[in-house]
Amino acid sequence: MTPILSALLSLGLYLDQRIWAQAARPLRPSLKSDKGPLVPLGTSVTLTCRGPNESEMYILEKVQRLRRRITKKLQPPRTGAKFSIPSVTKNDAGNYSCFYTISSGLSEPSAPLDLVVTGLYNAPSLSALPSSQVASGHSVTLQCQAEGWHDSSALYKDGVITQYTSKNPKSGNQFKFSIKTVSPAQGGTYLCYTFQKNASYEWSAPSAPLVLRVRVPGVSKAHDHFQSPGDPQAMTSSVSNYTVSNIVCLSLAGLVLIILGVLLAEAWYSRKGP
Known part of the structure; x- marks a missing residue:
């Protein structure tokens, strides 16, 4: 050979x-x-x-x-x-x-x-500053006010988390989520939760829903841009993936x-x- x-x-x-x-x-x-x-x-x-x-x-x-x-x-x-x-x-x-x-x-x-x-702690309150109706391209701040002493907060939109924030010591029990340039896609229903950093899996009850309405230039009424939670993106199971991999x-x-x-x-x- x-x-x-x-x-x-x-x-x-x-x-x-x-x-x-x-x-x-x-x-x-x-x-x-x-x-x-x-x-x-x-x-x-x-x-x-x-x-x-x-x-x-x-x-x-x-x-x-x-x-x-x-x-x-x-x-x-x-x-x-x-x-x-x-x-x-x-x-x-x-x-x-x-x-x-x-x-x-x-x-x-x-x-x-x-x-x-x-639901382990009382629900916070959620408000929009200056208003829950905002023109597209402008800024808005969503403020989550904790009921108890918590140092972290999470903001959800239409069932999907959008931001986490930690508390500024000077802000008391307030957490601020800023959207500097609002687009129609950011309209929808928001909730916030509060919790402690050292117990990050133990959250408060959700705030009452806040609807953010985005006014689009050229449209007379406020434009409600609700992105329904929808079905999660279809994912191929890991077992199926591995089966195909094994065949290859x-x-x-x-x-x-x-x-x-x-x-x-x-x-x-x-x-x-x-």
Whole structure:
């Protein structure tokens, strides 16, 4: 066998082993909340961890004071496990991830999922300065007034977070969110929450909704630009992504083997010769 063919054969076998090892690695599970990231105190929530059909057990973990602790283990109906919390409390707030086990070991953790419990403190009030009706291109400030002593606030528009802010010591319990150049897209319904930085998963109840109306030049009436919360952008599950990835990896492995077979056949016929 020529040195070049020997080198190609060694390289092909190495790549083939790497591709098969990549394909055999346990897939990363997905973790979702049926209520989204904000869950009112006392309500129920279900966290669903999904992995491949070969999963034998699912493990849910929660970060607590920078340390992980196992909260539950479930033997699932193969495709996923549902971890239900019938009545959410302050202790359920935090950062979650999940794993699953298969015969070859433990999977990688899922992407982290934040679970924020709301309604632990009185609701703040939300107002617009100078007015909740503003001309497009002008500025407006949304002011969130906390009921208790909190040092942070979050502003939501149409169900989606837009800004966080920390309190200026001179501002008392007021948090200001400035929009310097208002556009029609920034019209809509706003809410704010307040909380402590050192307990960032434990929030107040939401403020009463504030509707920001944007007046567009050339239009006689205030233009209400309501962007409905809408469906979340469709996301392909990590399990599906990894399945496609594995198919590609296995196809590449097969292609490498075919090329090696052709090279070996050519070498054999060359040596046999007339």
